[in-house]
Amino acid sequence: MSQKTGIQKEVTLTHLNTLRLHSVAPVFINITSESQLRDLDKNGFFNDQLPFVLGGGSNILLSDRLSVPVLKMSISGVEIIEDDDKSVLIKAGAGENWHELVAYAVKKGLGGIENLALIPGTVGAAPIQNIGAYGVEIENLFSSLEVYDLKSKTFRSFNTEECKFGYRDSIFKRELKGQMVVTSVTLRLTKVNHVIHDSYFALKEYLNQYKIQNPGIEDIYHAVIAIRQSKLPDPAEIGNAGSFFKNPVIEKKQYDELRSQWEKIPGYPDGTGWVKVPAAWLIEKAGWKGLRLGNVGTYESQALVIVNHGGATGKEVLDFSKKIQQAVSELFGIDLIPEVNIIQ
Ligand SMILES: Cc1cc2nc3c(=O)[nH]c(=O)nc-3n(C[C@H](O)[C@H](O)[C@H](O)COP(=O)(O)OP(=O)(O)OC[C@H]3O[C@@H](n4cnc5c(N)ncnc54)[C@H](O)[C@@H]3O)c2cc1C
Structure with a gap:
Protein backbone atom coordinates (compact mmCIF):
# COMPACT_ATOMS: atom_id res chain seq x y z
CA MET A 1 0.00 0.00 0.00
CA SER A 2 1.22 3.50 -0.82
CA GLN A 3 1.47 5.38 2.51
CA LYS A 4 0.82 8.77 0.96
CA THR A 5 -2.35 8.13 -1.05
CA GLY A 6 -3.74 5.04 0.69
CA ILE A 7 -3.87 3.29 -2.69
CA GLN A 8 -3.88 -0.51 -2.44
CA LYS A 9 -3.48 -2.90 -5.35
CA GLU A 10 -5.16 -6.23 -6.12
CA VAL A 11 -7.61 -6.21 -3.22
CA THR A 12 -10.08 -9.08 -2.78
CA LEU A 13 -13.66 -7.90 -2.31
CA THR A 14 -15.27 -11.20 -1.28
CA HIS A 15 -15.82 -10.03 2.32
CA LEU A 16 -17.02 -6.61 1.13
CA ASN A 17 -20.17 -7.74 -0.73
CA THR A 18 -23.13 -9.53 0.86
CA LEU A 19 -23.61 -11.93 -2.07
CA ARG A 20 -20.11 -13.14 -1.06
CA LEU A 21 -18.92 -13.18 -4.66
CA HIS A 22 -15.22 -13.51 -5.30
CA SER A 23 -14.00 -10.35 -6.98
CA VAL A 24 -10.72 -8.45 -7.24
CA ALA A 25 -10.25 -4.69 -7.40
CA PRO A 26 -7.10 -3.75 -9.33
CA VAL A 27 -6.95 -0.54 -7.28
CA PHE A 28 -8.67 0.10 -3.93
CA ILE A 29 -8.77 3.18 -1.72
CA ASN A 30 -10.45 3.51 1.65
CA ILE A 31 -11.99 7.00 1.79
CA THR A 32 -12.19 8.44 5.30
CA SER A 33 -12.49 12.18 4.57
CA GLU A 34 -13.75 14.65 1.99
CA SER A 35 -10.29 16.18 1.59
CA GLN A 36 -8.92 12.78 0.53
CA LEU A 37 -11.23 12.87 -2.49
CA ARG A 38 -10.02 16.33 -3.48
CA ASP A 39 -6.37 15.33 -3.05
CA LEU A 40 -6.80 12.25 -5.22
CA ASP A 41 -8.47 14.38 -7.86
CA LYS A 42 -5.70 17.00 -7.73
CA ASN A 43 -3.24 14.18 -8.41
CA GLY A 44 -5.20 13.28 -11.56
CA PHE A 45 -6.55 10.06 -10.12
CA PHE A 46 -10.02 10.47 -11.67
CA ASN A 47 -8.86 11.84 -15.04
CA ASP A 48 -8.95 8.61 -17.03
CA GLN A 49 -11.91 6.77 -15.54
CA LEU A 50 -14.67 7.13 -13.01
CA PRO A 51 -14.13 4.85 -10.01
CA PHE A 52 -16.69 2.45 -8.57
CA VAL A 53 -17.99 3.76 -5.24
CA LEU A 54 -18.48 0.97 -2.71
CA GLY A 55 -20.58 1.22 0.44
CA GLY A 56 -21.51 -1.91 2.39
CA GLY A 57 -21.74 -4.03 -0.78
CA SER A 58 -25.32 -5.14 -0.05
CA ASN A 59 -26.89 -4.11 -3.35
CA ILE A 60 -24.29 -5.13 -5.91
CA LEU A 61 -23.38 -8.06 -8.14
CA LEU A 62 -19.63 -8.03 -8.82
CA SER A 63 -17.74 -9.60 -11.71
CA ASP A 64 -14.58 -11.65 -11.00
CA ARG A 65 -12.35 -8.69 -11.69
CA LEU A 66 -13.39 -5.05 -11.79
CA SER A 67 -12.09 -2.83 -14.56
CA VAL A 68 -12.07 0.42 -12.54
CA PRO A 69 -10.61 1.55 -9.20
CA VAL A 70 -12.77 1.09 -6.10
CA LEU A 71 -13.42 3.83 -3.54
CA LYS A 72 -14.63 2.27 -0.28
CA MET A 73 -16.66 4.90 1.57
CA SER A 74 -15.71 5.07 5.25
CA ILE A 75 -16.42 8.70 6.14
CA SER A 76 -17.81 8.62 9.69
CA GLY A 77 -19.61 10.95 12.08
CA VAL A 78 -23.17 11.57 13.24
CA GLU A 79 -24.19 15.02 14.43
CA ILE A 80 -27.40 16.94 15.16
CA ILE A 81 -26.95 20.17 13.24
CA GLU A 82 -30.32 21.81 13.96
CA ASP A 83 -32.70 21.33 16.85
CA ASP A 84 -36.05 23.01 17.45
CA ASP A 85 -39.17 22.18 19.50
CA LYS A 86 -40.54 19.77 16.93
CA SER A 87 -37.71 18.22 14.96
CA VAL A 88 -33.98 17.85 14.41
CA LEU A 89 -31.70 17.76 11.41
CA ILE A 90 -29.27 14.89 11.76
CA LYS A 91 -26.22 14.66 9.51
CA ALA A 92 -24.33 11.40 9.06
CA GLY A 93 -21.15 10.52 7.18
CA ALA A 94 -21.55 8.32 4.10
CA GLY A 95 -19.62 5.45 5.67
CA GLU A 96 -21.83 5.16 8.75
CA ASN A 97 -23.83 1.95 9.05
CA TRP A 98 -27.48 2.63 8.16
CA HIS A 99 -29.07 0.39 10.79
CA GLU A 100 -26.85 1.81 13.54
CA LEU A 101 -28.09 5.28 12.61
CA VAL A 102 -31.71 4.06 12.84
CA ALA A 103 -31.03 2.47 16.25
CA TYR A 104 -29.31 5.65 17.51
CA ALA A 105 -32.24 7.83 16.39
CA VAL A 106 -34.92 5.57 17.91
CA LYS A 107 -32.99 5.41 21.19
CA LYS A 108 -32.98 9.21 21.28
CA GLY A 109 -36.77 9.25 20.69
CA LEU A 110 -36.42 10.63 17.16
CA GLY A 111 -39.06 9.47 14.69
CA GLY A 112 -39.54 8.96 10.98
CA ILE A 113 -36.76 6.47 10.37
CA GLU A 114 -37.98 3.46 12.43
CA ASN A 115 -39.62 1.57 9.53
CA LEU A 116 -36.23 1.43 7.81
CA ALA A 117 -34.55 -0.61 10.57
CA LEU A 118 -32.23 -3.47 9.67
CA ILE A 119 -31.70 -2.49 6.02
CA PRO A 120 -28.07 -3.44 5.42
CA GLY A 121 -25.50 -1.01 4.05
CA THR A 122 -24.22 2.49 4.54
CA VAL A 123 -25.81 5.90 4.96
CA GLY A 124 -24.23 7.19 1.72
CA ALA A 125 -25.86 4.49 -0.40
CA ALA A 126 -29.33 4.86 1.12
CA PRO A 127 -30.49 7.75 -1.13
CA ILE A 128 -29.00 6.15 -4.28
CA GLN A 129 -31.95 3.79 -4.64
CA ASN A 130 -34.24 5.67 -2.23
CA ILE A 131 -34.29 2.74 0.20
CA GLY A 132 -37.70 1.76 1.40
CA ALA A 133 -39.50 -0.77 3.56
CA TYR A 134 -42.80 -1.19 5.36
CA GLY A 135 -44.45 1.88 3.88
CA VAL A 136 -41.59 4.39 4.25
CA GLU A 137 -38.84 5.54 1.88
CA ILE A 138 -35.81 7.64 2.79
CA GLU A 139 -37.36 10.36 0.62
CA ASN A 140 -39.97 10.85 3.40
CA LEU A 141 -37.34 11.97 5.94
CA PHE A 142 -34.69 13.27 3.60
CA SER A 143 -33.40 16.83 3.84
CA SER A 144 -30.21 17.01 1.72
CA LEU A 145 -26.98 15.26 0.83
CA GLU A 146 -23.47 16.35 0.00
CA VAL A 147 -21.40 14.96 -2.81
CA TYR A 148 -18.05 15.27 -4.48
CA ASP A 149 -18.81 15.71 -8.19
CA LEU A 150 -16.17 13.75 -10.10
CA LYS A 151 -16.85 15.65 -13.33
CA SER A 152 -16.95 19.27 -12.16
CA LYS A 153 -14.43 18.46 -9.41
CA THR A 154 -16.41 20.38 -6.80
CA PHE A 155 -18.36 19.66 -3.63
CA ARG A 156 -22.08 20.42 -3.89
CA SER A 157 -25.37 19.54 -2.23
CA PHE A 158 -28.70 18.18 -3.44
CA ASN A 159 -32.11 18.77 -1.87
CA THR A 160 -35.05 16.34 -2.10
CA GLU A 161 -36.35 17.72 -5.38
CA GLU A 162 -32.93 17.63 -7.01
CA CYS A 163 -32.48 13.96 -6.08
CA LYS A 164 -35.52 13.08 -8.26
CA PHE A 165 -36.45 10.15 -6.05
CA GLY A 166 -38.66 7.39 -7.40
CA TYR A 167 -39.46 3.81 -6.49
CA ARG A 168 -35.97 2.35 -5.73
CA ASP A 169 -34.64 5.11 -7.90
CA SER A 170 -32.98 8.53 -7.90
CA ILE A 171 -31.04 10.79 -10.23
CA PHE A 172 -27.88 8.99 -9.03
CA LYS A 173 -29.02 5.78 -10.72
CA ARG A 174 -29.86 7.58 -13.97
CA GLU A 175 -28.56 10.91 -15.34
CA LEU A 176 -25.75 11.19 -12.77
CA LYS A 177 -24.89 7.50 -12.49
CA GLY A 178 -21.35 6.99 -11.23
CA GLN A 179 -20.57 10.72 -11.25
CA MET A 180 -21.35 11.71 -7.66
CA VAL A 181 -19.63 10.45 -4.52
CA VAL A 182 -22.03 10.98 -1.62
CA THR A 183 -20.04 12.14 1.41
CA SER A 184 -22.86 12.82 3.90
CA VAL A 185 -26.65 12.68 4.22
CA THR A 186 -28.91 14.95 6.33
CA LEU A 187 -32.32 13.75 7.54
CA ARG A 188 -35.17 15.52 9.31
CA LEU A 189 -36.52 13.52 12.24
CA THR A 190 -39.43 14.34 14.53
CA LYS A 191 -39.11 14.92 18.30
CA VAL A 192 -42.88 15.07 18.97
CA ASN A 193 -46.10 14.15 17.16
CA HIS A 194 -44.42 11.26 15.39
CA VAL A 195 -46.25 10.03 12.29
CA ILE A 196 -46.66 6.29 12.75
CA HIS A 197 -46.67 4.18 9.56
CA ASP A 198 -48.32 0.93 10.59
CA SER A 199 -50.66 0.22 7.70
CA TYR A 200 -48.34 -2.23 5.95
CA PHE A 201 -49.98 -5.65 6.15
CA ALA A 202 -47.16 -7.56 7.88
CA LEU A 203 -46.74 -4.79 10.44
CA LYS A 204 -50.45 -4.70 11.23
CA GLU A 205 -50.47 -8.45 11.63
CA TYR A 206 -47.49 -8.36 14.01
CA LEU A 207 -48.94 -5.54 16.12
CA ASN A 208 -52.28 -7.35 16.36
CA GLN A 209 -50.60 -10.60 17.32
CA TYR A 210 -48.77 -8.92 20.20
CA LYS A 211 -51.82 -6.79 21.07
CA ILE A 212 -49.89 -3.55 20.62
CA GLN A 213 -52.39 -0.70 20.34
CA ASN A 214 -51.32 2.85 19.51
CA PRO A 215 -47.74 1.81 18.74
CA GLY A 216 -44.90 4.24 19.26
CA ILE A 217 -41.70 4.51 17.22
CA GLU A 218 -39.95 1.91 19.38
CA ASP A 219 -42.79 -0.58 18.85
CA ILE A 220 -42.55 -0.12 15.08
CA TYR A 221 -38.75 -0.42 15.21
CA HIS A 222 -38.88 -3.72 17.11
CA ALA A 223 -41.73 -5.05 14.96
CA VAL A 224 -39.83 -4.31 11.73
CA ILE A 225 -36.72 -6.04 13.06
CA ALA A 226 -38.68 -9.13 14.14
CA ILE A 227 -40.52 -9.38 10.79
CA ARG A 228 -37.36 -8.90 8.75
CA GLN A 229 -35.47 -11.49 10.79
CA SER A 230 -38.24 -14.03 10.24
CA LYS A 231 -38.53 -13.45 6.48
CA LEU A 232 -35.18 -12.48 5.00
CA PRO A 233 -31.97 -14.49 4.87
CA ASP A 234 -29.12 -13.05 6.93
CA PRO A 235 -26.16 -12.32 4.60
CA ALA A 236 -23.84 -13.42 7.43
CA GLU A 237 -25.31 -16.91 7.03
CA ILE A 238 -26.07 -17.11 3.31
C1 LIG B 1 -30.80 -8.92 3.33
C2 LIG B 1 -31.00 -7.62 2.59
C3 LIG B 1 -32.17 -6.90 2.76
C4 LIG B 1 -32.38 -5.70 2.07
N1 LIG B 1 -33.54 -5.02 2.27
C5 LIG B 1 -33.76 -3.83 1.63
C6 LIG B 1 -34.97 -3.11 1.84
O1 LIG B 1 -35.84 -3.51 2.61
N2 LIG B 1 -35.15 -1.95 1.17
C7 LIG B 1 -34.19 -1.45 0.31
O2 LIG B 1 -34.42 -0.39 -0.25
N3 LIG B 1 -33.03 -2.12 0.11
C8 LIG B 1 -32.78 -3.29 0.74
N4 LIG B 1 -31.61 -3.98 0.52
C9 LIG B 1 -30.62 -3.45 -0.42
C10 LIG B 1 -29.50 -2.62 0.27
O3 LIG B 1 -29.44 -2.88 1.62
C11 LIG B 1 -29.68 -1.12 0.06
O4 LIG B 1 -29.77 -0.81 -1.31
C12 LIG B 1 -28.52 -0.31 0.66
O5 LIG B 1 -28.81 1.06 0.62
C13 LIG B 1 -27.19 -0.55 -0.05
O6 LIG B 1 -26.18 0.04 0.73
P1 LIG B 1 -24.67 -0.35 0.55
O7 LIG B 1 -23.88 0.61 1.37
O8 LIG B 1 -24.46 -1.79 0.85
O9 LIG B 1 -24.45 -0.04 -1.00
P2 LIG B 1 -23.55 -0.83 -2.05
O10 LIG B 1 -24.16 -2.17 -2.32
O11 LIG B 1 -22.13 -0.79 -1.67
O12 LIG B 1 -23.77 0.10 -3.33
C14 LIG B 1 -25.02 0.18 -3.96
C15 LIG B 1 -24.96 1.26 -5.05
O13 LIG B 1 -24.79 2.54 -4.44
C16 LIG B 1 -23.59 3.16 -4.89
N5 LIG B 1 -22.99 3.84 -3.72
C17 LIG B 1 -22.72 3.29 -2.51
N6 LIG B 1 -22.24 4.23 -1.68
C18 LIG B 1 -22.18 5.38 -2.37
C19 LIG B 1 -21.76 6.72 -2.07
N7 LIG B 1 -21.30 7.06 -0.86
N8 LIG B 1 -21.81 7.65 -3.06
C20 LIG B 1 -22.29 7.32 -4.30
N9 LIG B 1 -22.70 6.10 -4.65
C21 LIG B 1 -22.65 5.14 -3.69
C22 LIG B 1 -22.72 2.04 -5.42
O14 LIG B 1 -21.81 2.54 -6.39
C23 LIG B 1 -23.77 1.10 -5.99
O15 LIG B 1 -24.15 1.52 -7.28
C24 LIG B 1 -31.36 -5.19 1.20
C25 LIG B 1 -30.18 -5.92 1.04
C26 LIG B 1 -29.99 -7.11 1.74
C27 LIG B 1 -28.69 -7.85 1.57
Missing part, protein backbone atom coordinates in the same frame (compact mmCIF):
# COMPACT_ATOMS: atom_id res chain seq x y z
CA GLY A 239 -24.84 -14.76 0.60
CA ASN A 240 -27.58 -12.55 -0.86
CA ALA A 241 -28.31 -8.96 -1.86
CA GLY A 242 -31.91 -8.69 -0.66
CA SER A 243 -34.57 -8.28 -3.34
CA PHE A 244 -32.85 -8.99 -6.63
CA PHE A 245 -35.55 -7.42 -8.81
CA LYS A 246 -37.83 -4.41 -8.44
CA ASN A 247 -41.55 -5.03 -8.25
CA PRO A 248 -42.75 -4.31 -11.79
CA VAL A 249 -45.19 -1.47 -12.31
CA ILE A 250 -47.51 -2.22 -15.24
CA GLU A 251 -50.39 -0.46 -16.97
CA LYS A 252 -53.84 -1.13 -15.47
CA LYS A 253 -55.00 -2.45 -18.86
CA GLN A 254 -52.25 -5.09 -18.89
CA TYR A 255 -53.01 -5.93 -15.26
CA ASP A 256 -56.71 -6.43 -16.01
CA GLU A 257 -55.83 -8.70 -18.94
CA LEU A 258 -53.53 -10.78 -16.73
CA ARG A 259 -56.22 -10.95 -14.08
CA SER A 260 -58.66 -12.55 -16.47
CA GLN A 261 -56.15 -15.41 -16.77
CA TRP A 262 -54.59 -15.33 -13.29
CA GLU A 263 -57.45 -14.61 -10.96
CA LYS A 264 -55.26 -14.30 -7.88
CA ILE A 265 -52.52 -12.07 -9.28
CA PRO A 266 -51.88 -9.45 -6.58
CA GLY A 267 -51.67 -5.82 -7.62
CA TYR A 268 -51.46 -2.43 -5.93
CA PRO A 269 -52.89 0.41 -8.07
CA ASP A 270 -51.08 3.73 -7.62
CA GLY A 271 -54.16 5.75 -8.60
CA THR A 272 -52.63 7.05 -11.84
CA GLY A 273 -53.39 4.10 -14.10
CA TRP A 274 -50.42 1.95 -13.05
CA VAL A 275 -50.36 -1.17 -10.89
CA LYS A 276 -47.42 -2.54 -8.87
CA VAL A 277 -47.23 -6.33 -9.01
CA PRO A 278 -45.12 -8.28 -6.48
CA ALA A 279 -42.18 -9.79 -8.38
CA ALA A 280 -41.96 -12.60 -5.80
CA TRP A 281 -45.43 -13.82 -6.81
CA LEU A 282 -44.54 -13.83 -10.51
CA ILE A 283 -41.28 -15.70 -9.86
CA GLU A 284 -43.04 -18.26 -7.68
CA LYS A 285 -45.77 -18.88 -10.29
CA ALA A 286 -43.07 -19.27 -12.95
CA GLY A 287 -41.74 -22.15 -10.84
CA TRP A 288 -38.53 -20.55 -9.57
CA LYS A 289 -39.22 -20.31 -5.82
CA GLY A 290 -36.61 -22.27 -3.85
CA LEU A 291 -35.05 -23.56 -7.07
CA ARG A 292 -31.32 -24.20 -7.18
CA LEU A 293 -28.97 -24.50 -10.15
CA GLY A 294 -25.40 -25.33 -9.08
CA ASN A 295 -24.28 -22.80 -6.49
CA VAL A 296 -27.11 -20.33 -7.04
CA GLY A 297 -30.78 -20.42 -6.09
CA THR A 298 -33.77 -18.44 -4.92
CA TYR A 299 -34.41 -18.33 -1.19
CA GLU A 300 -36.87 -21.01 -0.12
CA SER A 301 -39.29 -18.64 1.63
CA GLN A 302 -38.77 -15.50 -0.50
CA ALA A 303 -38.47 -16.02 -4.27
CA LEU A 304 -37.30 -12.44 -4.85
CA VAL A 305 -34.01 -13.10 -3.08
CA ILE A 306 -31.25 -14.83 -5.04
CA VAL A 307 -28.78 -16.65 -2.79
CA ASN A 308 -25.21 -17.83 -3.21
CA HIS A 309 -25.11 -21.33 -1.71
CA GLY A 310 -21.32 -21.04 -1.68
CA GLY A 311 -18.63 -20.48 -4.28
CA ALA A 312 -20.88 -18.91 -6.93
CA THR A 313 -19.34 -16.43 -9.38
CA GLY A 314 -20.93 -13.15 -10.42
CA LYS A 315 -21.54 -14.61 -13.87
CA GLU A 316 -23.40 -17.62 -12.42
CA VAL A 317 -25.68 -15.31 -10.42
CA LEU A 318 -26.25 -13.07 -13.43
CA ASP A 319 -27.05 -16.05 -15.70
CA PHE A 320 -29.45 -17.40 -13.09
CA SER A 321 -31.19 -14.01 -12.82
CA LYS A 322 -31.55 -13.87 -16.62
CA LYS A 323 -33.26 -17.27 -16.61
CA ILE A 324 -35.78 -15.97 -14.08
CA GLN A 325 -36.37 -12.88 -16.22
CA GLN A 326 -36.97 -15.07 -19.26
CA ALA A 327 -39.37 -17.39 -17.43
CA VAL A 328 -41.43 -14.47 -16.07
CA SER A 329 -41.44 -12.72 -19.43
CA GLU A 330 -42.64 -15.86 -21.23
CA LEU A 331 -45.42 -16.55 -18.73
CA PHE A 332 -46.68 -13.02 -18.00
CA GLY A 333 -45.17 -10.74 -20.66
CA ILE A 334 -43.61 -8.69 -17.84
CA ASP A 335 -39.94 -7.62 -17.85
CA LEU A 336 -38.31 -7.83 -14.43
CA ILE A 337 -35.72 -5.10 -13.84
CA PRO A 338 -32.86 -5.82 -11.42
CA GLU A 339 -32.80 -3.73 -8.26
CA VAL A 340 -29.25 -4.93 -7.63
CA ASN A 341 -26.49 -2.95 -9.37
CA ILE A 342 -24.50 -5.08 -11.82
CA ILE A 343 -20.85 -4.02 -11.64
CA GLN A 344 -18.34 -5.10 -14.29
